[in-house]
Amino acid sequence: MAHNLLTVAWLCLVSPALSLPSAVLGPQTTDTALTVDLGYEIYQGYHNSTVNQNVWQGIRYAAPPTGEDRFRAPKAPHSNRNATVPATSLPPRCPQGPQAPLPPRYNYTGSEDCLFLSVYAPAAAKDLPVFVWIHGGGYGGGQGNQDVGNISMINHNSFVSVVLQYRLGAFGFLSSDEVERFGDVNNGIRDQFFALQWVQSHIRQFGGDPRKVTIAGESAGAGSVMLLSMAYGGTLGTSLFQNVIAASPYLPMQYGYADWQPSQGYYSFAAAAGCFPGRAYGNSSSTIIDCLRLAPSNVLQNASAVVGASGTWGTWAFLPVCALRFGSLLVNVVHADSCYRSPTRTSFDPDPPHSSQPAKSTVLASCLGTTRSKAPLS
Numbered sequence: 001m002a003h004n005l006l007t008v009a010w011l012c013l014v015s016p017a018l019s020l021p022s023a024v025l026g027p028q029t030t031d032t033a034l035t036v037d038l039g040y041e042i043y044q045g046y047h048n049s050t051v052n053q054n055v056w057q058g059i060r061y062a063a064p065p066t067g068e069d070r071f072r073a074p075k076a077p078h079s080n081r082n083a084t085v086p087a088t089s090l091p092p093r094c095p096q097g098p099q100a101p102l103p104p105r106y107n108y109t110g111s112e113d114c115l116f117l118s119v120y121a122p123a124a125a126k127d128l129p130v131f132v133w134i135h136g137g138g139y140g141g142g143q144g145n146q147d148v149g150n151i152s153m154i155n156h157n158s159f160v161s162v163v164l165q166y167r168l169g170a171f172g173f174l175s176s177d178e179v180e181r182f183g184d185v186n187n188g189i190r191d192q193f194f195a196l197q198w199v200q201s202h203i204r205q206f207g208g209d210p211r212k213v214t215i216a217g218e219s220a221g222a223g224s225v226m227l228l229s230m231a232y233g234g235t236l237g238t239s240l241f242q243n244v245i246a247a248s249p250y251l252p253m254q255y256g257y258a259d260w261q262p263s264q265g266y267y268s269f270a271a272a273a274g275c276f277p278g279r280a281y282g283n284s285s286s287t288i289i290d291c292l293r294l295a296p297s298n299v300l301q302n303a304s305a306v307v308g309a310s311g312t313w314g315t316w317a318f319l320p321v322c323a324l325r326f327g328s329l330l331v332n333v334v335h336a337d338s339c340y341r342s343p344t345r346t347s348f349d350p351d352p353p354h355s356s357q358p359a360k361s362t363v364l365a366s367c368l369g370t371t372r373s374k375a376p377l378s
Contacts, residue, residue: 035084036205040077043087047123051149052157054121056206058091061198062115062191065167070293071174071183074115074194090145091116095301097140097169099316102309110143112171112297117164117195120148122157125207129159129214132199132241134192136219138250138316140169140308160208162199166191166224170304173318176266177258182289185257185323192224193231196240214243222249227320245367252316257323265307265317272303 034045034054045056062074069075092111122128131152135142144165152161166172172188179185200210217225222245228236229244237244255261267288270276275291277284292300308317 036202038202038205040079040081042081042084044084045087045119048149051153052123053149053152054123054125054206055118056087057089057118058087058116059119060115061117061164061195064113065115065171065187066112066297068293070112070171071179071187071289073184073187073190087118090118090143091165093143093145094165094168095171095297095304096137096142097171097304097308097316097318099138099140100309100311100313102305106305108169108301108305109298110301114143114165114167115191115194116144117162117198118144119203119206120152120161120163121206121208122152122160125157125160127204127209128207129212130162130199130203130208130210131159132162132164132196132213132215134164134166134215134217134221134224136217136221136248136250137168139173139188139220139223139319140316142168142220160203160206162195162203162208164192164195166195169308170265170269170300170318173320174266174269175257175262175318175321175323177263178287178289179266180257180323182287186320189224189227189320192228193240196228196236200240211242213241214245215241216245216247217249218247219250222246223251223320225249226251243367252319254320254322257321259321262319262321268307268310268317269303272306273299 034047034056036043036045036056038059041060043056043059045054047053048055060077063069063077065072065074092114094114095110095112096106096108098106098108131148133144133146133148135144135146144163146163148161148163152159166188168188172191173186175185184190196213196215199208199213203210203213215225215228217223225244225246226249228241267276270288270292273292273295275288275295277288304318311317
């Protein structure tokens with residue numbers, strides 16, 4: 001516990017710099033000793049001599065969330081053991097969803113097959129604390145390309161780092177009654193949860209200790225960290241991580257999954273994608289979400305950007321919501337009935353207790369602050 005507290009205390013000291021720069025690849029040296037067998041796939045990493053770290057970039061932690069798996073919770077990767085996969089380049093980013101209004105020359109394109117993470121471990125790492133970075137971007141932008149090499153070097157390469165990606169915009173945060181019935185809401189947060197489970201299962205093979213995990217993020221990444229720390233009534237701090245760092249957290253208003261705000265975003269998205277039927281329910285055997293799952297990716301990416309850009313200035317169209325099943329996020333921060341008007345259901349718990357008491361997080365230590373580029377917390 002003392003080691004964990006020292007680690008998080010040091011990270012809190014550098015938290016003004018936690019808006020991490022993009023990764024810059026140093027000299028690479030491949031080594032068969034850096035081959036890691038994860039069971040479902042085998043990855044070949046490389047050694048970065050500039051920072052004296054072993055690096056594995058673009059490790060798949062979930063199956064592609066495409067086709068019938070669009071707008072559903074992440075699933076385990078498919079087995080692919082025919083060849084060793086080079087883990088020597090950053091993964092493709094997820095499709096981007098802008099805030100309103102659309103910035104000039106905004107590039108919203110990405111790949112739906114984007115649920116990857118990267119691991120950066122000191123040479124000869126063994127049982128070291130683990131630092132998991134969740135990028136920001138208003139739950140609509142960003143990617144897992146942050147450079148953690150210098151932060152690790154400053155601390156004498158004394159921890160293993162993991163940088164993850166998660167679904168964004170409509171792909172990660174589409175919500176409505178129909179989505180909840182025939183899919184899942186809050187899939188971007190579900191992706192993060194799934195990646196943290198991956199860390200517990202596999203990080204020892206990279207020299208990390210799954211009992212000493214600190215999760216950190218900036219902006220929406222920090223908001224995600226806070227939401228995860230309150231999940232399941234705050235008990236994830238005893239299972240998936242021990243410490244949290246939240247730099248300039250972005251926690252917008254959280255509506256119920258079927259409230260008019262997220263529902264309007266859903267129907268606007270469907271209309272922009274050509275999937276809004278314009279007729280009464282029951283006239284067709286298929287649903288709007290069926291159409292969305294069949295639509296080409298470029299059509300949905302454009303629809304996500306169009307709807308995202310159409311809102312009130314400075315807002316994001318697709319955000320975390322409260323829901324009845326796992327994946328909702330409020331977790332008793334306020335009384336449950338203020339979220340979806342049911343005093344017996346708390347958000348983010350699959351089988352929540354009949355209580356409206358505030359959640360008590362079990363993390364060992366937490367750090368909350370603001371980055372230099374953001375306004376102080378009010």
